[in-house]
Amino acid sequence: MQYFVTTNSPATHLTDCIVVAVFEQGELSPGAGIIDLQSNGYIKKIIERGDISGKAGQTLLLQDVANITSPRVLLVGCGKKEKTTENDFNKAITAVAQLLNESGCTDASSCLTEVVINTRTTSWKVRQSMITTETALYKYTQTKSDAKPQLNPLARLGFFAQDNEAAELEQAAQTGQAIANGMNLARELGNLPGNICTPTYIADQAVELGKRFDSVTTTVLEEADMAELKMGSFLSVSRGSREPAKLITMNYKGAGDERPVVLVGKGLTFDAGGISLKPSQGMDEMKYDMCGSASVLGTIAAIAELNLPINVVGVVPSSENLPDGDANKPGDIVTSMAGKTIEILNTDAEGRLLLCDALTYSERFNPEIVIDIATLTGAIIVALGNQATGLMANNQQLADDLLQAGNDSFDRTWQLPLWEDYQQQLDSNFADIANVGGKEAGSVTAACFLARFTEKFTWAHLDIAGTAWNSGKAKGATGRPVPLLVQYLLNRISDKN
Numbered sequence: 001m002q003y004f005v006t007t008n009s010p011a012t013h014l015t016d017c018i019v020v021a022v023f024e025q026g027e028l029s030p031g032a033g034i035i036d037l038q039s040n041g042y043i044k045k046i047i048e049r050g051d052i053s054g055k056a057g058q059t060l061l062l063q064d065v066a067n068i069t070s071p072r073v074l075l076v077g078c079g080k081k082e083k084t085t086e087n088d089f090n091k092a093i094t095a096v097a098q099l100l101n102e103s104g105c106t107d108a109s110s111c112l113t114e115v116v117i118n119t120r121t122t123s124w125k126v127r128q129s130m131i132t133t134e135t136a137l138y139k140y141t142q143t144k145s146d147a148k149p150q151l152n153p154l155a156r157l158g159f160f161a162q163d164n165e166a167a168e169l170e171q172a173a174q175t176g177q178a179i180a181n182g183m184n185l186a187r188e189l190g191n192l193p194g195n196i197c198t199p200t201y202i203a204d205q206a207v208e209l210g211k212r213f214d215s216v217t218t219t220v221l222e223e224a225d226m227a228e229l230k231m232g233s234f235l236s237v238s239r240g241s242r243e244p245a246k247l248i249t250m251n252y253k254g255a256g257d258e259r260p261v262v263l264v265g266k267g268l269t270f271d272a273g274g275i276s277l278k279p280s281q282g283m284d285e286m287k288y289d290m291c292g293s294a295s296v297l298g299t300i301a302a303i304a305e306l307n308l309p310i311n312v313v314g315v316v317p318s319s320e321n322l323p324d325g326d327a328n329k330p331g332d333i334v335t336s337m338a339g340k341t342i343e344i345l346n347t348d349a350e351g352r353l354l355l356c357d358a359l360t361y362s363e364r365f366n367p368e369i370v371i372d373i374a375t376l377t378g379a380i381i382v383a384l385g386n387q388a389t390g391l392m393a394n395n396q397q398l399a400d401d402l403l404q405a406g407n408d409s410f411d412r413t414w415q416l417p418l419w420e421d422y423q424q425q426l427d428s429n430f431a432d433i434a435n436v437g438g439k440e441a442g443s444v445t446a447a448c449f450l451a452r453f454t455e456k457f458t459w460a461h462l463d464i465a466g467t468a469w470n471s472g473k474a475k476g477a478t479g480r481p482v483p484l485l486v487q488y489l490l491n492r493i494s495d496k497n
């Protein structure tokens, strides 16, 4: 979507539609106040009639308001004045985007960034407006045979600004657009079915990123290469499937010789559980088991679009987990790249079997920080629902930085303990470590397993099983945690300066 910042007045600015906020109890925002004043009290009159109450997300489209240059004014409820929450704001933006997209408006200008939301800056509100608008407009069509493009879609969004803030807001809109583009890439990869979005497909998309951006270099390792690296754990999972596994590396260079942040994304393009087969109910959703990898591609795309001065390596181990004749069997013991032996007590705990080898592989990039992103456990959904991404780390500063980035971007995480006390649950009678730790604290023991392979670097684990996609009627990938990851990288850059 195109965006622009204007220092015009909403009363005299010409666009298809001016968007202004109203609040509960009939209160007006400054923008609504200007329109009301110019139109001799028209807005107040309408509110008094009770056609709009100000509840977050309520809308009322007005045509030909007297003395207003633009043909339409859209009122949108933003909750309680001075007490609008981030969720109210997102609801309002979503309602506005959907309404405008289905009306004849292709070009709209928004006063909503003047709405007071806690301590959020105007830049934050501009950025969030871009992200939430793109989220509202995203529509999956790739495998629909009758998909018709939207007539007159919303194509341009303007923001009103003071003279001295125009440049900053322009920058915020650009950042928001890049994050939204990254989220859309992640969404699209997530939503594609397992028979299209295979490990080979993800590898091809990563190669595409390398072609699109000079700053990104992509390499793809095949199973034979991984065998040479002795990735016995990763390869044991891919043996259960006929799709060849891939180990994809995307190297983004935006700074000199600085040590990189390595992002490792779980890329199971379908997880049937293997011989420890999952129940059929809802199994289709296991096409989303590659959302960690999708978020890595989305993040690399966003930071490359923004040309961020930082080095980031994206590592994606990608495979299917299926019950073929050569698949892992419960009790099988494999040897990881790190040399540790693993007893596979449950073949459905496959993500950690890929990730442990990918994490060991990450050592070669001499990373300053390693973050893995994985739809790793159903247990994290039990613990945190669909609101927060689970966070565990071997370094509290890194955990704090990710919690902060989550709050800053409103793509939030919540920390769980990674105490050594839990490690004993992974004891095995026959190998160095078991791949499951019993029914208690399933998300923590999954992270404990990974922790055995990350002792050489500063590392955090993000369990996105609850946040990467929505179930039910609105089934679809969310694009999370691209905003969190980009924010973390942006904060690193500003902390350094």
Ligand code: BES
Residues within 6 Å of the ligand: 271, 273, 289, 346, 348, 349, 350, 351, 375, 376, 377, 378, 379, 436, 437, 442, 465, 466
């Ligand atoms: N991909 C799943 C985790 C998952 C399950 C994500 C449901 C979203 C919804 C992962 O590979 C898995 O199967 N984990 C097991 C681990 C268990 C066997 C220790 C799980 O969570 O049941």
Ligand code: MN
Residues within 6 Å of the ligand: 271, 273, 321, 347, 348, 349, 350, 351
């Ligand atoms: Mn599984």
Ligand code: ZN
Residues within 6 Å of the ligand: 268, 271, 289, 348, 350, 351, 375, 376
């Ligand atoms: Zn899985």
